[in-house]
Amino acid sequence: MRRTTMLAAVLILAAPALVLSGTYQWRDDAGTVHFTDDSERIPDRYLKRAQEVDSAGAAKPAATAPKQDAPVAPAAKGVGAAPEGDVTSAQRTRLTAELARLRGGLEGKKKELQRLHHKWMVAKGRTPTLDEAKEFQKELAERKTSDKQNPYISKNSALSSSGAARAAYYKKLVEVREDDARVQQLERELEALK
Structure with missing residues (x-):
């Protein structure tokens, strides 16, 4: 009985965290709307279009950084600098x-x-x-x-x-x-x- 009460208390306390986890939506080139709760599953080419949808239904831009497969090489001296x-x-x-x-x-x-x-x-x-x-x-x-x-x-x-x-x-x-x-x-x- 004590374990059941403890487990119920943990689930009740963890429920808001599960509900508040981010849900992301984006529209692909064909116009299809996609949803996911894992920002890592958003294709790279749609990262800029992805928006986080909160519980009220309002969409806001996704706060995820683009995935990087390989480290970016440092810029050469003078590259990117103002002429x-x-x-x-x-x-x-x-x-x-x-x-x-x-x-x-x-x-x-x-x-x-x-x-x-x-x-x-x-x-x-x-x-x-x-x-x-x-x-x-x-x-x-x-x-x-x-x-x-x-x-x-x-x-x-x-x-x-x-x-x-x-x-x-x-x-x-x-x-x-x-x-x-x-x-x-x-x-x-x-x-x-x-």
Whole structure:
């Protein structure tokens, strides 16, 4: 009795697996529809047409790989690879797109650089005359000057500081120089591909 109960339990638990096993259908060249529950029994030439039919009756493509009787030899070097002209063309296209993107962004960065320079000069307070600048440089070389006599610093406010504006200007200047260098490099690479 115990064995019978155990066997019945195993069959009940295994039944869904048996029911859910895949059923495949395909139509041959004559139009005849064939069914099988073993994907290995599908003829090779009909593998692409075979569909798995689930319990609801909806068909979906079979998830089987084509059978291979013999191992496939590795492709020879260069076979299947893109021709040299296609690689060069793709590289030229990529470089041209990057160059256009950099040039477009560089215009905006140069305008921003001018704006930051103006902001720095305004924060600094004033632009000295040529004579004031020469006098300050002379006194600076002789160590006879201090920050109070610096003609570039605004004398209007003790709290005026152009440090943040100057830092922003130099940060943007570095970006512009890096982009200029990359543009020149891309132009040389494109010239070499011609």
